[in-house]
Amino acid sequence: MRIADLLPSRAPKNSAYVDWKLRVTRMKKLLENARVFLGALEDGKEKIEGEYIIDERYVFSLVEKAMERTEMMVHDACMLAPEGGGDLFRALDDYWRKARKDFLAPIPRPSGSEEAPLGSEPEVLRLKAFLEWFERGEQGTGSLFSFFKRIVDHLVCSFPQGTFPAQGVMHMGVAGALVENRFRLLDMDRAKPTGPTRLVSVTDIACRPLGLLLMGSPAGDPGAAARERPVLKWFAAMDEDHVSLFSEDPRSPALWLSATLSGHADSDFIFVLGKNGRPAVFPEGFTVETVGDSTFGWIYDVPSHKIEQSLVALGKRCFAV
C-alpha cells in the first residue's frame, strides 16, 4: 500500500460543479476570441470597401490580431478536448509561418516617385491579399476561416456525455407544445453549490438571455404532463447576462447555445452549435456555416433588441416544439 492511498481524497467535493464552471468559463473565453477573430475579417473588408486611408501598421495589427486570437482559440479548444489537440497545434504553426512570411513581412515600396493607382497602394494590396487568404485560402493552403471551422469541429468532441453536475443545481420544468423541457441550472455567480437540489420556476431565475429563450414557452408543472409527452433535458450554466445551454439527452442531437446579453453591443453575442440538423433553421441575421455533421451560426455587433428577438426566436425552435 502506498502512502498516497492512505491520504484522504484531494478531489474537492462537488468537483463536477467546479469542473463545469471552469469548462463554461473556458468556452465563453473561446467565443470571445472567436468574436474578435470574425470582427477582424469584417473590419478589414470595411476598410477596403469604404476606401479608408490605412497604413502598414493597421495591416500588421489586423493580421496579428487574427492570428493571436486563432492561437487562443486553439489553446482553449485543446484544453476542452485534449484528444487530437496536437494536430491542431501543428496546423496552427503552419498558419503562423504563412502569416509571418506573406503578411507580416515588410511591405515593399515602389521605387522612385511613381504613385500607385488608387486602390493599388502596397498597403491596400497587402490587406486585400490577407483578406483573400483569410476567406478563401490559396492554392495548396487552406483558408484561415477553414481553420476556424476546424477548431469548432474539434469543440464538438468536448460535448458532454452525461457529466453534468448532479448536486447543487436547480431544477426547472418548462412545457412546450409537444415536449416537456427539464432543466438543470448552474448559477455561475455562486462560488459553490447552493445546497440541496431545489425546484425553481422561470420567474425565479435571474438570467436575461435564458428568460428570453423561454419567453415563447409556458412554464408548466414538470409532473403529470411528462408522463404523456417526450422529455427534453437541458443543462444551463448562467449568470445575469450570460447563458451556456447544452442539450443533455444523449438520445437527441447535441446542441450548444451560448448567449451574452449585457446591453453593450461590443460584447453581446449569440453562438449556436448543433449536430445532425439542429437547429433546423436559424433566425434572421445569423451567419451560418457547416462543418462535418455540425451546423453553427452566430450573430453579434447588432443592437440589443436584435439579440433579444433572436433569443426569443431560438427559444421557440428549441423548447416550444
Add this chain to the structure above:
Amino acid sequence: METKKNLRIMVIDDENIVGNRLKPALARSGDMVEAFVDPREALKRFQEDPFDIVVTDIRMDEMDGIEVLEEVQKISEKTKVIIITGYATVEVAREALSKGAFDFIAKPFKPNDLRVIIERAAKQLQ
C-alpha cells in the same frame, strides 16, 4: 452671396498612400492641396508660402508631427495644424493639443472624416 474661400492645404505623411488618397479627395471641393512625404521638404515649401491648414502624421522617420507643429507655428501662427495618429492614444492627442494643434484624427479614417475637421478649422480662420 458669400463665396467660400478656397483653402490651401498641406498634407505631410511619409507613407505615399496618405497623400495619394487625400490630395484628390480634398481637392474635390476646390481647395488647393499639396502632399509631401518628406517633412523637411514640406517645411521648406511652407516657409516660402504658408498654408492655411497643415495635416501631418505624428510618427515619421525624419521628423515627428510635434516638431512639424512647432516649426509651422514659428512661421505662421494662424495656420491650423491637424495631427494624424496611427495610435489613438490619449497621451499623443494630449501633447499635440497642448502644443496648439487644432485637432487630431486616428488612422484608419475616411477622407470625409478629415474634411469635417478641416471645415471646422476653416471657420476659425475667418
